[in-house]
Amino acid sequence: MFEFPLSLNFMMNLNKIKIGITFVLISSISCISEGGFTHYESVAKEGLSPKPVVFKIPPSALKENPQNLFIRIRNNTEYEFSNIFLIAILKSGDQQVLQDTLEYAMAAPDGSWLGTGFTGLKESKLWWKKGIKIPTERPVQIIISQAIRVNGSANGVSELKGIVSVGISIEDQE
Secondary structure (H helix, E strand, C coil): CCCCCCCHHHHHHHHHHHHHHHHHHHHCCEEEECCEEEEEEECCCCCECCCCEEEEECHHHCCCCCEEEEEEEEECCCCCCCEEEEEEEEEECCEEEEEEEEEEECECCCCCECCECCCCCEEEEEEEEEEECCCCCCCEEEEEEECCECCCCCCECCCECCEEEEEEEEEECC
16 A cells, blocks of 8 residues: 655644634634623634624623623734733613723733633633623623724724634623
8 A cells, every 4th residue: 555645734734724623613602601601703814903893692691690791812923912902892772881991911021922822822811890780681782892003103903913803701700
């Protein structure tokens, strides 16, 4: 039996395809458990834009007790900033319950990425609100958009490359 040797390029491309498929499967998962709700939205290849990402929260994720809100960011090595500015809004029906402009560090002073992950993809779980009572009587939405500006520029960055998905978590307060 004759075996064809596989080229190194073919094997590297095959590994990239496997990683890509795994990432797509993971990033499209929503889950509701006793401890909370987590949902991710993938962003376009161009990256996160100032156009908001809207999360419609299912009623089953909301509780009468206070809950903690987290923003989740997945970035790769194409992300060129050491921090990120986000605008986060919680709406109940047509009423805006809260809005915050948030800044989070994405890299350590030495340039290494913060977050978890063992490849070029890192995931950061960022505190937004602790112990908030989320209204349960109307449709609830969480809206997240980026607000990055390059130093010295009045205009915001239109395409924030390197952010591959944005997520939210609603967890029971312990």
